[in-house]
Amino acid sequence: MDPATEATLRQLRETDLLRAPCPGCGAQLVFQADTQQLGCTHCGATQALEFSQNRLKENELTGDIDQELDPSRYVEQQLFSCPSCGARTRVAADAPTLNCGFCGSRAINPEAQRTRLIEPAGVLPFRLSREAAVERFRRWIGTSWLAPNDLAKAANLDNLHGMYVPFWTFDAEAHSDWDGERGDYYYVTVSGTDGRGNRVTRQERRTNWTHHSGTHDDFYDDLLLPASRGLTRHHKNAEEVLDYDLQEVVDYDPRVLLGWEAEVYDLDLHAGRAQAHDIIRQRERDACSELLGGDTQRDLRVDTSLSYESFKHLLLPLWLCAYTYRGKLYHFLVNGQTGKVSGSRPLSFWKVLLLVLLGLLVAGAALYIWNDAHGHTTVRTHFNYRP
Ligand SMILES: [Zn+2]
Numbered sequence: 001m002d003p004a005t006e007a008t009l010r011q012l013r014e015t016d017l018l019r020a021p022c023p024g025c026g027a028q029l030v031f032q033a034d035t036q037q038l039g040c041t042h043c044g045a046t047q048a049l050e051f052s053q054n055r056l057k058e059n060e061l062t063g064d065i066d067q068e069l070d071p072s073r074y075v076e077q078q079l080f081s082c083p084s085c086g087a088r089t090r091v092a093a094d095a096p097t098l099n100c101g102f103c104g105s106r107a108i109n110p111e112a113q114r115t116r117l118i119e120p121a122g123v124l125p126f127r128l129s130r131e132a133a134v135e136r137f138r139r140w141i142g143t144s145w146l147a148p149n150d151l152a153k154a155a156n157l158d159n160l161h162g163m164y165v166p167f168w169t170f171d172a173e174a175h176s177d178w179d180g181e182r183g184d185y186y187y188v189t190v191s192g193t194d195g196r197g198n199r200v201t202r203q204e205r206r207t208n209w210t211h212h213s214g215t216h217d218d219f220y221d222d223l224l225l226p227a228s229r230g231l232t233r234h235h236k237n238a239e240e241v242l243d244y245d246l247q248e249v250v251d252y253d254p255r256v257l258l259g260w261e262a263e264v265y266d267l268d269l270h271a272g273r274a275q276a277h278d279i280i281r282q283r284e285r286d287a288c289s290e291l292l293g294g295d296t297q298r299d300l301r302v303d304t305s306l307s308y309e310s311f312k313h314l315l316l317p318l319w320l321c322a323y324t325y326r327g328k329l330y331h332f333l334v335n336g337q338t339g340k341v342s343g344s345r346p347l348s349f350w351k352v353l354l355l356v357l358l359g360l361l362v363a364g365a366a367l368y369i370w371n372d373a374h375g376h377t378t379v380r381t382h383f384n385y386r387p
């Protein structure tokens with residue numbers, strides 16, 4: 001890396017201004033998803049970016065997080081907290097207005113706060129341009145035949161915005177000791193008498209209980225947790241679009257944030273780690289239950305211990321949009337790397353009505369055929385009994 005670039009990078013980290021002027025004309029440079037380089041919004045000049053993957057080491061976690069973390073991992077940043085939903089976004093000190101990327105509320109002259117934060121170790125640069133994100137959305141809308149026909153055209157996508165969303169990834173080696181009772185069903189023939197004193201036999205289910213124990217070991221690699229409460233609060237099925245290929249994560253470079261929004265974590269490392277522990281313990285329990293087997297189980301005890309814990313703080317790209325259709329609000333997300341889409345979409349009243357009517361028609365026809373068949377039998381019976 002040349003000294004000039006290094007100076008720009010340092011300045012981008014230390015001042016809060018997510019700004020880099022074009023060397024040619026002084027206008028704002030932005031990171032372009034389709035070309036993976038910086039481009040000038042005014043004169044069209046471009047500047048190549050080289051990414052590295054050298055500093056992406058895992059941070060070890062053994063005990064107390066606060067005492068362990070190297071102070072150089074932290075960075076002070078100017079943050080804006082949304083007054084209505086609490087999401088925290090990085091902001092230029094002189095930004096006159098801010099639209100919250102999550103709830104859409106607007107703040108004039110937002111008050112920024114300097115906050116000490118863990119600096120991201122890596123970032124996945126946006127790959128999907130705005131046009132590509134819109135295209136994915138239209139295709140997704142098109143795959144639902146219950147959606148209104150004019151939806152792709154009528155949905156207002158003005159507030160579609162690309163945002164780097166904060167995540168934690170956790171690694172851990174898990175060892176579980178388990179023991180429990182496994183029940184296997186078998187059937188016996190029981191004989192008795194019915195109400196009128198006749199001998200009858202019937203099958204009765206019994207359970208054979210046996211005690212088992214064992215161990216289970218697994219390595220959890222890059223368990224991905226959103227560090228943004230705004231994301232999980234506003235997008236119920238956010239998980240569906242998080243199919244990131246983390247092999248493409250590069251060393252954190254603030255230049256890829258130029259021209260994009262970047263949210264700052266509000267689920268801190270402690271809370272993230274606790275969530276990761278819960279997920280791992282549940283998966284270990286499921287794995288041990290699988291090992292115990294049987295038709296039913298009781299008293300399964302699983303004792304899981306974790307070692308070689310480490311974490312990374314990453315920024316990953318996501319397109320977010322709240323759109324209105326006939327006065328109602330819907331949300332959708334597009335993965336900024338893979339293009340996967342998830343969200344809510346309106347159903348066409350007429351198409352749903354048609355489907356219901358069709359269902360009634362099928363049920364009616366079935367009933368008619370059934371009636372007809374039975375009616376037929378009755379007629380034949382009549383014939384048989386006639387002389
Ligand atoms: Zn320029």
Ligand SMILES: [Zn+2]
Pocket residue numbers: 082083084085086087100101102103104105
């Ligand atoms: Zn908000």
